[in-house]
Amino acid sequence: MKIAVMPGDGIGREVTAQAVKVLKAVIGRTQPLELAEAAIGQAGIDAAGDPLPSATTDIARKADAILFGSAGMPGDEAIPFMMRPGASLLRLRKELGLFANFRPAFLFPELIGASTLKPEVIEGLDIMILRELTGDVYFGEPRGSGVNAAGQREAFNTMRYSEPEIERIAHVAFRTARERRRKLCSVDKANVLEVMQLWREVVARVSAEYPDVEVTHLFVDAAAMQLMRAPRQFDVIVTGNIFGDILSDAAAMLTGSIGMLPSASMAAGTFGLYEPVHGTAPDIAGKNLANPLASILSMAMMLRHSFGQTANAQRVEDAVRRVLADGLRTGDIFQPGCTRVGTEEMGDAVAATVLR
Numbered sequence: 001m002k003i004a005v006m007p008g009d010g011i012g013r014e015v016t017a018q019a020v021k022v023l024k025a026v027i028g029r030t031q032p033l034e035l036a037e038a039a040i041g042q043a044g045i046d047a048a049g050d051p052l053p054s055a056t057t058d059i060a061r062k063a064d065a066i067l068f069g070s071a072g073m074p075g076d077e078a079i080p081f082m083m084r085p086g087a088s089l090l091r092l093r094k095e096l097g098l099f100a101n102f103r104p105a106f107l108f109p110e111l112i113g114a115s116t117l118k119p120e121v122i123e124g125l126d127i128m129i130l131r132e133l134t135g136d137v138y139f140g141e142p143r144g145s146g147v148n149a150a151g152q153r154e155a156f157n158t159m160r161y162s163e164p165e166i167e168r169i170a171h172v173a174f175r176t177a178r179e180r181r182r183k184l185c186s187v188d189k190a191n192v193l194e195v196m197q198l199w200r201e202v203v204a205r206v207s208a209e210y211p212d213v214e215v216t217h218l219f220v221d222a223a224a225m226q227l228m229r230a231p232r233q234f235d236v237i238v239t240g241n242i243f244g245d246i247l248s249d250a251a252a253m254l255t256g257s258i259g260m261l262p263s264a265s266m267a268a269g270t271f272g273l274y275e276p277v278h279g280t281a282p283d284i285a286g287k288n289l290a291n292p293l294a295s296i297l298s299m300a301m302m303l304r305h306s307f308g309q310t311a312n313a314q315r316v317e318d319a320v321r322r323v324l325a326d327g328l329r330t331g332d333i334f335q336p337g338c339t340r341v342g343t344e345e346m347g348d349a350v351a352a353t354v355l356r
């Protein structure tokens with residue numbers, strides 16, 4: 001198992017260390033584990049003057065999977081786009097063709113009181129948000145900024161999808177729905193944007209190949225509202241890059257905390273990048289306060305999707321559940337009566353539980 005480990009910046013470093021700890025515990029000596037650490041984000045700038053050093057891309061290409069922390073620092077926006085620590089992740093996604101981003105929003109019953117939503121609204125929640133990850137306004141050309149004819153500063157980006165890009169993610173979405181509850185909701189803004197009209201047309205056309213999957217279409221504003229009103233109506237949600245970014249953070253709050261949400265970004269085969277949905281959390285970085293469970297659960301997704309190790313993935317997920325049942329909580333999911341622990345203690349507890 002060759003894994004590129006990219007802790008990145010801020011709490012990315014702290015949470016990734018816990019995921020590696022649990023990985024070592026679950027794999028033990030049963031299998032050779034080759035971990036190659038690579039610098040990315042501000043760490044890449046410090047090491048090689050580039051947020052995505054070529055040495056890092058090389059390590060990524062030689063690996064079976066990437067375990068990623070988070071990248072990006074406050075004040076990033078002042079740096080030219082391609083040199084920003086946060087942009088390293090976008091470049092990596094594009095260069096490695098990681099177009100399918102799975103963001104499961106799943107409620108651990110123990111955390112039902114940690115969510116800001118009413119228990120009866122979120123009980124049994126199990127949604128898969130599938131976000132297209134290499135197109136849309138994130139990568140559309142032209143983009144830039146300058147001065148317009150009237151002498152005013154102006155900036156622009158382009159929301160753009162080609163038919164094959166939409167088809168490709170639609171097939172992944174229907175196949176994913178088939179493995180779950182066979183319900184797919186495609187989210188767009190077809191009432192306003194041509195690109196989203198194309199999105200809806202293509203998804204509807206592809207749906208004819210999956211008559212066993214029930215497909216619905218929602219506009220993104222209505223989808224955001226429905227996600228808060230009655231989230232359990234959803235099984236799989238497929239959407240574009242920017243809408244998926246926003247809806248997945250919103251979905252995080254249904255599960256109690258953004259510190260609980262894992263993700264997998266897949267290319268065509270089993271190669272994938274696994275990362276928590278959250279960012280570098282500069283407000284709590286370096287204080288042993290971050291919740292490492294999103295990172296640990298991302299590692300479990302890696303075991304399942306890149307290495308076919310379903311039983312080990314399950315062991316990690318069960319260990320997380322048991323640690324939560326034992327009442328251990330980081331600050332973001334703390335509830336009265338529970339035991340408050342730090343990042344490392346939470347990682348230690350999951351690793352010890354995996355071994356039990």
Ligand code: NAD
Pocket residue numbers: 011015069070071072073074076086089258259260275276277278279280281282283284289290291292294332
């Ligand atoms: P953020 O996710 O870093 O933080 C948002 C809030 O959630 C903060 O209050 C933070 O303390 C809290 N939080 C996040 N993760 C947590 C965890 N594991 N445990 C406990 N609390 C947690 O989002 P932001 O503040 O908007 O962004 C900060 C930086 O991170 C920016 O530079 C942004 O570009 C970058 N970012 C990177 C990624 C990534 O690498 N995948 C994702 C999102 C944001």
Ligand code: IPM
Pocket residue numbers: 071072086087089090245277279
């Ligand atoms: C995410 C992040 C990234 C994104 C940023 C850091 C570039 O918010 O992974 O959700 O917008 O895709």
Ligand code: MN
Pocket residue numbers: 245246249277
């Ligand atoms: Mn995001």
